[in-house]
Amino acid sequence: MHSKRYITKIIVLFLTVACFASACKGTEPVVPDENKPDEKEPDKEEPAFVSPVTDFKAEKTEKANELIITWTYPKEAISTEITWVLEGTKPSDVDKKNIMRPSDNKGAFRMHVLQHGKYIISAVAIDSDGNHSETVTTDGVPTHENEVLLVFPEGADALSVGTRLARRFIKTISSSPHNTRTNYPYVCTYLGAFQFAQAIGDDQMYNELLTRYDNSFFSAGAPTLPSPNHVDNNIFGSVPLEIYKKVKDRKYFNLGMDYADKQWELPANPTQAQQNWHNQGYSWQTRIWIDDMFMITAIQAQAYQTTDDRKYIDRAAKEMVMYLDEIQRPNGLFYHAPDAPFYWSRGNGWMAVGMANLLSILPEDNPNRKEIETAYKLMMSTLLQYQAEDGMWRQLIDKSELWKETSGTAMFTYAMIVGVKKGWLDKVTYGTAARKAWLSLLTYINNDDNMTEVCEGTNKNSSYQFYVDRKRNIGDLHGQAPMLWCATALYNDM
Numbered sequence: 001m002h003s004k005r006y007i008t009k010i011i012v013l014f015l016t017v018a019c020f021a022s023a024c025k026g027t028e029p030v031v032p033d034e035n036k037p038d039e040k041e042p043d044k045e046e047p048a049f050v051s052p053v054t055d056f057k058a059e060k061t062e063k064a065n066e067l068i069i070t071w072t073y074p075k076e077a078i079s080t081e082i083t084w085v086l087e088g089t090k091p092s093d094v095d096k097k098n099i100m101r102p103s104d105n106k107g108a109f110r111m112h113v114l115q116h117g118k119y120i121i122s123a124v125a126i127d128s129d130g131n132h133s134e135t136v137t138t139d140g141v142p143t144h145e146n147e148v149l150l151v152f153p154e155g156a157d158a159l160s161v162g163t164r165l166a167r168r169f170i171k172t173i174s175s176s177p178h179n180t181r182t183n184y185p186y187v188c189t190y191l192g193a194f195q196f197a198q199a200i201g202d203d204q205m206y207n208e209l210l211t212r213y214d215n216s217f218f219s220a221g222a223p224t225l226p227s228p229n230h231v232d233n234n235i236f237g238s239v240p241l242e243i244y245k246k247v248k249d250r251k252y253f254n255l256g257m258d259y260a261d262k263q264w265e266l267p268a269n270p271t272q273a274q275q276n277w278h279n280q281g282y283s284w285q286t287r288i289w290i291d292d293m294f295m296i297t298a299i300q301a302q303a304y305q306t307t308d309d310r311k312y313i314d315r316a317a318k319e320m321v322m323y324l325d326e327i328q329r330p331n332g333l334f335y336h337a338p339d340a341p342f343y344w345s346r347g348n349g350w351m352a353v354g355m356a357n358l359l360s361i362l363p364e365d366n367p368n369r370k371e372i373e374t375a376y377k378l379m380m381s382t383l384l385q386y387q388a389e390d391g392m393w394r395q396l397i398d399k400s401e402l403w404k405e406t407s408g409t410a411m412f413t414y415a416m417i418v419g420v421k422k423g424w425l426d427k428v429t430y431g432t433a434a435r436k437a438w439l440s441l442l443t444y445i446n447n448d449d450n451m452t453e454v455c456e457g458t459n460k461n462s463s464y465q466f467y468v469d470r471k472r473n474i475g476d477l478h479g480q481a482p483m484l485w486c487a488t489a490l491y492n493d494m
Contacts, residue, residue, distance in 0.1 A: 058140030162487030192484030349411025
């Protein structure tokens with residue numbers, strides 16, 4: 001009996017030990033095998049490295065509130081994110097632009113801003129997987145809208161350029177035959193030179209010009225003065241009137257007023273056309289050419305400024321409106337004449353300058369002022385559309401295949417400068433256009449201070465080829481004169 005119990009206890013004990021051993025087998029400590037190499041955890045993937053852009057800079061352009069941003073792409077980048085913010089403003093005001101890489105490694109972006117100031121500009125290069133480089137930062141200050149027609153590169157300012165051109169004209173007068181000095185290009189350049197010398201307060205230059213003028217027209221060997229029988233002749237009177245306003249010598253007054261008055265005094269034996277114009281209150285010299293709207297209005301404006309007699313400026317304005325009604329096209333430009341349907345550059349330039357000058361002194365209560373100002377603004381707007389990328393206009397304004405012509409470009413530039421400074425035109429839009437044109441025109445002045453690419457004197461013609469084939473002169477006063485007008489307008493506060 002006892003032996004059975006004993007055997008049973010031994011069996012139970014054996015089974016218990018066996019179960020315990022089986023349960024513990026999986027938790028048995030592992031002894032390292034010294035001969036087996038260590039196992040490493042797999043490496044974590046490192047982010048791709050994108051190099052930052054180089055040569056990153058911001059430079060002002062000739063346009064107000066614009067910076068040109070340039071950089072060099074790293075080889076692995078496919079785009080660059082440019083961000084910019086006005087210094088001192090909130091980070092939330094940041095603007096950004098993603099610029100895709102071009103075929104080469106050079107990046108560029110024109111940044112236009114609404115507010116002037118110092119801008120903090122950053123660039124981040126991005127690769128095809130969206131990885132970003134470190135940020136590169138620079139800063140820039142764009143040209144202020146008030147600086148567009150005021151601050152220029154060294155040697156390109158109005159004083160420097162105007163002085164060169166005025167001195168060049170003094171040399172030209174000294175060496176030219178007396179009988180050529182009555183021609184209207186001389187008259188226009190004399191006007192520009194006298195006005196420039198007075199604007200900058202250079203009495204020596206003014207007196208040199210005056211001495212040469214007196215020697216030309218008030219000396220024993222003076223040439224015969226032009227007959228007051230044509231618009232191109234009567235403009236001669238504007239210079240003595242300009243001189244009279246400063247020196248108050250009656251000899252200049254009498255000479256100039258004779259040309260102003262005779263432009264409206266019907267001569268003996270007029271043609272029927274001359275009689276008809278006179279009967280309607282217009283100058284008997286009317287011929288409906290756009291050149292006239294400088295020639296007629298210039299002498300009449302001088303007479304008004306000299307005498308304060310409204311009849312001179314009022315009749316000039318009436319004449320201008322009639323010309324506008326006759327030959328201004330719906331786009332604001334002008335045919336050379338009704339039978340010469342071409343937008344000849346200098347011809348349109350005479351009209352642009354004539355309107356700008358007339359509006360500058362035309363009383364606000366003149367009944368024709370509003371129509372002239374509307375026509376002027378329309379013309380300026382259309383000229384913007386045809387301005388070449390470098391700032392120039394062409395021999396025929398709307399013909400992109402033709403050569404760039406300097407006299408017309410200078411006249412348009414002058415008209416825009418006046419409009420901006422008088423507040424008739426937007427200073428950013430038109431000031432930028434005028435600045436671009438002025439700086440481009442300076443590249444056409446040669447080492448002798450003569451303008452190049454000046455269209456020769458041009459009669460009206462119904463042939464397109466006629467305008468294409470005009471000679472391109474050097475030192476022609478048709479080009480020197482409006483450049484002096486531009487210099488004076490740029491220098492003056494107006």
